[in-house]
Amino acid sequence: MSSILNKFVARADNIAYRTVADEAVIMTPADSMLHELNEVATSIFANINGKRTVRELCKLAFNEYEVEMARLEADISTLIGELEKKNILQLSDAPIN
Amino acid sequence: MPRSTKIFKRLQQKAEKRRIPLNALFELTHRCNLRCSHCYVDNENHTELTTDGVKKALDILKDNGTFFVIFTGGEAMLRSDIYEILTYAKISGFVTTLFTSGTIIDGNNAERLIKTGTDDYEMSIYSDIPSDHDALTGVDGSFKRTMGAARLLKSLGAKVTLKTVWSKLNFARVKEMYALADKLGCELRGAPYISVTNSGDTAHLNTRCNDDELTELFSSMYELQKERIDETFNEVRSKEYDYETLKDKRICGACVTKLRIDPYGNIYPCVAFGNAMGNITEDDFKSVWSGDSFAKSFCELRVTDIKKCRDCDRFAFCRYCPADSLKECSDMLIPTDEMCRVAKAHRTAFYNTMKKI
Ligand code: SF4
Ligand code: SF4
DSSP states (O other), X not given: OHHHHTSEEEEOTTOEEEEETTEEEEEETTTTXXXXXXXXXXXXXXXXXXXXXXXXXXXXXXXXXXXXXXXXXXXXXXXXXXXXXXXXXXXXXXXXX | OOSOHHHXXXXXXXXXXXXXXXXXXXXXXXXXXXXXTTOOOOOOOOOOOOHHHHHHHHHHHHHXXXXXXXXXXXOGGGSTTHXXXXXXHHHTTOEEEEEOOOTTOSTXXXXXXXXXXXXXXXXXXXXXXXXXXXXXXXXXXXXXXXXXXXXXXXHTTOOEEEEEEOOTTTGGGHHHHHXXXXXXXXXXXXXXXXXXXXXXXXXXXXXXOOHHHHHHHHXXXXXXXXXXXXXXXXXXXXXXXXXXXXXTOOSOOBTXXXXXXXXXXXXXXXXXXXXXXXXXXXXXXXXXXXXXXXXHHHHHOOGGGOGGGTTOTTXXXXXXXXXXXXXXXXXXXXXXXXXXXXXXXXXXXXXXXXXXX
């Protein structure tokens, strides 16, 4: 978990996404699969810009939600890991343009 | 069309509830290099939206929740800025489809097209017999060029979908048409609805299948998918007329979850309605979308307002189009003879197939 916190995170190339009624819907191009995010995941997804690390995303979420930092880091790391596996996000040791 | 039908349905329902124009059909030009007999566009030469105008329109659509955009024409590939438009749409997070005849896609531009990241290419194919297809498009060699483009784009990793209008020309070629699509690795989608054009043209209606031809057409299609006939039966049952469910259901997505933009920026309720509600680059979109008087009254209509359809045993097989009704019967709530006729043939073919199995 500690390693993922220092990674920079960006949306994968060519994904399509739209937020409808506070929940994001994403289509991954390779398989044309649609994915849904709940409201909290959507607000985290909105802050992803390739220039923020996972840790920075946790800090932004900490300001928004009344949850302990340790819990946030664990949950957001899991979420980012899952979205990376689905080819929705990409992680890197350096900022991503 | 994306996969994961459940999420897609939920998304459409959310959009319907909130009247979000989730699906846009964007006609980039009415210029065309083909002369298809059933074509609905007016072919008149007005001043098209500039590249910046199209981008502005896409920004407005994005801000208002549009997710799926189909770019079409005329022939959209005739615009020299097509690559820039498609790329901009992808960067803006849309699911993009390019509806093209493919006749001007070749080795010189296919890779450039692929780089735009377009999610799907849709191409119309009217027959598996080249001369029949060419007769309908009015251009010799168009079949060969469309097939060549489909093959080329597929080989470069693109998703290509073939579309057809089932008519007198091809109703007896169902098996061959699906085989052609299979060979290319494409999905084939088609429907036998041939409508009066938005400008009122009816000359092409003589290509509609007669009753027997329609029944043969639907029977051939069920024959091809008879291994999933039980599933289809359950689907049919779930779509039968039920007043309690239908009294809250809108007739269709026109000016609810759908809209059409023409090459000049005019906004219409959908592909088939010809009444412009406003202009996307000149008017305030939100005021047009919520203030247009036609849209307001159309959104109030429910399926149960179509009196003739109440308890109709063909309802599950029917595709009701209020725009067709308006054009043919001057009333959105009166079914056209054509809708009832197609639904009857569809129902007959379905139950004949069930009986045989
Ligand atoms: S059913 Fe007809 S009026 Fe409704 S969205 Fe489809 S084409 Fe338009
Ligand atoms: S077949 Fe005719 S009456 Fe029956 S549901 Fe369709 S449009 Fe309505």
